[in-house]
Amino acid sequence: MPSPIKGIHHITAVSGPPKENYDFYTKVLGLRFTKKTVNFDDPFTYHLYYGNYEATPGSSITFFPWQGVVQGSPNTGETTVTAYAVPKGSIEFWKGHLKKHEVEILSEESVFDDTRLLFKDVEGMKNELVESDGIDKVKPNPADRIDESAAIRGFYGATLSLNDTGRTAELLSEFGWKKSAETEDTLRYTIDTDNNLGTTVDLEQEPGLSGRFGRGSIHHIAFRVPDDETQLDWREKLQEMGFQPTPVQNRMYFRSIYFREPGGVLFEIATDIPGFTHDEPLESLGSELKLPPWHEKHRDEIERKLPDL
Numbered sequence: 001m002p003s004p005i006k007g008i009h010h011i012t013a014v015s016g017p018p019k020e021n022y023d024f025y026t027k028v029l030g031l032r033f034t035k036k037t038v039n040f041d042d043p044f045t046y047h048l049y050y051g052n053y054e055a056t057p058g059s060s061i062t063f064f065p066w067q068g069v070v071q072g073s074p075n076t077g078e079t080t081v082t083a084y085a086v087p088k089g090s091i092e093f094w095k096g097h098l099k100k101h102e103v104e105i106l107s108e109e110s111v112f113d114d115t116r117l118l119f120k121d122v123e124g125m126k127n128e129l130v131e132s133d134g135i136d137k138v139k140p141n142p143a144d145r146i147d148e149s150a151a152i153r154g155f156y157g158a159t160l161s162l163n164d165t166g167r168t169a170e171l172l173s174e175f176g177w178k179k180s181a182e183t184e185d186t187l188r189y190t191i192d193t194d195n196n197l198g199t200t201v202d203l204e205q206e207p208g209l210s211g212r213f214g215r216g217s218i219h220h221i222a223f224r225v226p227d228d229e230t231q232l233d234w235r236e237k238l239q240e241m242g243f244q245p246t247p248v249q250n251r252m253y254f255r256s257i258y259f260r261e262p263g264g265v266l267f268e269i270a271t272d273i274p275g276f277t278h279d280e281p282l283e284s285l286g287s288e289l290k291l292p293p294w295h296e297k298h299r300d301e302i303e304r305k306l307p308d309l
Contacts, residue, residue: 002233004176007191008155008198009224009254009270010049010060011082014072015123016215018046018065022309024122025050025061028101029084030143030151033286034276035253036309039064043295044305052154053139055276055285057224058197059154064219067307071124072214074161076206077264079218081159082125083116085132085197090150091115094129097146112181112188114156124216130156134196157190157200158221160265165203167262172201174241175223198224203263220258222268228255234269245269252292253278 015021025031035049045066051059061082074080086094091108094117098105106118106126116130129152140151162168165187169179177189187203211217225231231248235257238245245259254270261267279290289306291299 002237003225003230004191005223005225005234005269006176007058007193007224008158008201009057009222009268009272010062011079011155011158011218011221012062012064013082013123013125013218014069014213014215015048015063015065016069017067018048018063018307019309020122021048021063021065027144028098028103030141030146031061032141034060035062035290036286036288037252037290037292038295038302038306040251040292040295043291043298043302046306046309049276049286051141051276052152053141054282056138056154056195056197057272058193058195059138060276061155066215070212070214072217073124073211074126074209075211075213075217076161076163076209078161078211078213079158079221079265080126080161080204080209081118081128081202082218083128083130083156083158083200084152085135085154085156086129086152087136087149088131088133091117091129091131093147093150097150121216125218128156132156132196138195138197154195154197157198157202158218159202159204160221160263161204161206161209162263162265163205163207164263165205168203168265171241171261172203174237177201193224220266220268222256222270224272225269226272228271228273231255231257231269231271250292252290 031050034055039045135153138153172189177191180190181188185205245257249256
């Protein structure tokens with residue numbers, strides 16, 4: 001049996017114009033812009049990464065900004081909410097901060113003893129801020145008008161909307177995650193991680209949810225493994241379980257395999273290595289357009305066609 005899958009690695013979504021996306025995640029949420037690269041399968045489209053200061057696994061929200069994409073809406077068989085971990089006692093700050101930036105707050109509530117603030121980003125994607133223990137040692141990104149005592153440290157977790165939670169719950173159990181709480185229509189699965197980030201997945205049974213994929217939709221959710229050997233062990237295990245994982249894909253900052261879990265959500269298993277400092281130093285992450293070697297010969301054309309940030 002492979003070793004447990006230790007938390008969420010990153011979450012990737014679809015946005016509209018890249019400048020609007022960049023402004024929201026850096027200026028409103030205060031995340032660090034950690035990588036400016038391209039969609040490796042569509043190199044004339046950006047792939048933008050944001051996270052905490054050190055771009056640690058469990059902190060990276062990434063976007064494909066497809067400018068002509070239709071507006072999406074939450075749909076059964078997708079990841080529908082991204083939750084960020086903030087320090088205890090910081091929700092009051094965030095309520096005022098979001099209002100100053102004219103961000104509509106959808107709700108403030110306590111769920112499974114968590115204090116959480118639900119809002120939509122500029123694309124209409126649902127996000128939560130959740131007060132969390134054990135994250136104070138994670139280095140946040142220094143940001144204007146956001147005190148370090150309130151800054152986002154990385155992911156708290158995510159919500160998957162499903163017709164039936166049963167088989168997805170079984171898969172998370174295989175991953176090594178434990179059911180830690182439940183309500184009539186929601187199962188919570190958690191796991192311990194080295195940095196207390198990306199430790200929670202909520203499975204919501206929402207069979208009547210009928211939306212469409214587009215701007216503001218989450219494309220996939222990626223889970224962490226430490227290295228290539230563990231990833232290959234999981235690829236073999238998934239095949240034995242009847243799934244059809246892709247061959248290993250080189251994403252430069254991690255290696256990836258993808259598969260559809262039983263509820264239809266696109267899952268990725270990504271390695272922690274080599275990390276985001278693979279091609280630029282920590283101090284200057286996100287400062288230059290980075291291309292994989294196989295696209296370097298097209299750099300001039302790619303840079304001409306990419307919109308300004």
